Amino acid sequence: MAISTEKLTNILQSFVTSTTDIQGAAVVTPDGLPLAACLPGGMDEERVSAMSAAMLSLGDRIGSELARGGIDRIFVEGDKGYGILTSCGEDAVFLVLADKAAKQGLLMLEIKRTLADLKAVLM
Amino acid sequence: MEIMRLVVTGPVGAGKSTFIRSVSEIEVVDTDRRATDDALLIKKRTTVAFDFGRLQFGPDMALHLYGTPGQSRFDFMWDILIQKAHAYILLVAAHRPHEFREARRIMTFMKQRSPAPMIIGLTHTDCSGAWDAANIALALGYPDPARRPPIVAVNANETASVAQAVISLVQFTWAGSLAPAT
Ligand SMILES: Nc1nc2c(ncn2[C@@H]2O[C@H](COP(=O)(O)OP(=O)(O)OP(=O)(O)O)[C@@H](O)[C@H]2O)c(=O)[nH]1
Ligand SMILES: [Mg+2]
Numbered sequence: 285m286a287i288s289t290e291k292l293t294n295i296l297q298s299f300v301t302s303t304t305d306i307q308g309a310a311v312v313t314p315d316g317l318p319l320a321a322c323l324p325g326g327m328d329e330e331r332v333s334a335m336s337a338a339m340l341s342l343g344d345r346i347g348s349e350l351a352r353g354g355i356d357r358i359f360v361e362g363d364k365g366y367g368i369l370t371s372c373g374e375d376a377v378f379l380v381l382a383d384k385a386a387k388q389g390l391l392m393l394e395i396k397r398t399l400a401d402l403k404a405v406l407m
Numbered sequence: 408m409e410i411m412r413l414v415v416t417g418p419v420g421a422g423k424s425t426f427i428r429s430v431s432e433i434e435v436v437d438t439d440r441r442a443t444d445d446a447l448l449i450k451k452r453t454t455v456a457f458d459f460g461r462l463q464f465g466p467d468m469a470l471h472l473y474g475t476p477g478q479s480r481f482d483f484m485w486d487i488l489i490q491k492a493h494a495y496i497l498l499v500a501a502h503r504p505h506e507f508r509e510a511r512r513i514m515t516f517m518k519q520r521s522p523a524p525m526i527i528g529l530t531h532t533d534c535s536g537a538w539d540a541a542n543i544a545l546a547l548g549y550p551d552p553a554r555r556p557p558i559v560a561v562n563a564n565e566t567a568s569v570a571q572a573v574i575s576l577v578q579f580t581w582a583g584s585l586a587p588a589t
Contacts, residue, residue: 315440316455316480334480338456341438349436 291405292320299398305386310379311372311402312336319376336379340369370395372402409468413576414488416517417498418509419477420449422530422563424458426498427474429569431460457484489521494580496572501529501537507546524583528561528572
């Protein structure tokens with residue numbers, strides 16, 4: 285694969301370290317394999333990737349069968365934090381794990397910015 | 408209307424998604440995505456969440472068919488799906504003996520989590536190099552023919568064949584629910 289894992293990892297790392305309240309991020313293939321990840325200790329990259337792909341595929345189905353259109357984002361809100369899945373072009377899915385303290389507006393902005401960087405590498 | 412939930416499981420490419428597509432009366436919900444790993448050696452697309460189909464079985468019963476992903480990185484889906492299953496079929500491609508071990512691993516995973524009745528479905532028995540049922544049973548850990556789950560041959564591409572396998576599974580489940588638990 286021609287995708288630069290190193291570049292992706294760098295983008296994720298700076299995203300996670302420079303944004304407050306972000307605990308982890310990963311870029312995975314739609315069939316659930318990790319392309320790059322920067323996750324909290326103890327979280328298994330393979331498992332996280334597979335779960336992200338499964339979730340996004342179901343979101344896609346809900347989008348089409350329940351007439352919600354193409355899915356931009358899936359948002360999981362728990363009492364300890366957020367899990368946000370954003371599709372990142374045809375060949376990748378972007379997962380972000382954020383703390384409950386995160387400001388949603390800011391979070392979305394940061395995700396949007398990082399998404400553009402990731403897409404540039406994935407092109 | 409009674410609903411019976413049947414799970415179709417087994418290794419990558421055994422024919423789980425095809426099986427459900429062959430008998431479902433509704434358009435199947437599939438979550439197949441383009442494969443980027445070893446699954447590519449067998450086929451282009453692979454299931455990442457589950458397949459869902461429905462089949463009316465007599466006037467009072469509907470069968471809900473759930474197909475699992477084959478790859479073990481999705482084992483959290485195996486867990487979710489088996490929890491509510493009334494019965495399940497383990498599909499094994501008879502011509503890929505190197506996958507029997509994986510089939511056995513999936514079977515163990517399911518048995519640890521569910522007491523539901525299971526039958527084994529052998530697919531690809533028409534392909535060259537296919538093993539016969541007795542030897543596959545041995546490879547799956549059933550040396551004694553008198554003490555093993557029912558084994559049926561099924562071609563996932565053929566509606567009649569899949570329907571027959573589904574009937575076997577339902578009948579085996581009924582037979583088990585009449586007899587005292589062992
Ligand atoms: N010749 C032959 N081909 C079969 C038979 N059963 C299934 N197939 C083929 O095997 C392939 C199985 O593909 P899928 O149904 O996607 O397999 P799956 O078990 O859902 O795979 P994953 O979702 O990746 O785990 C298809 O191309 C079927 O046409 C059979 O009995 N004989
Ligand atoms: Mg499948």
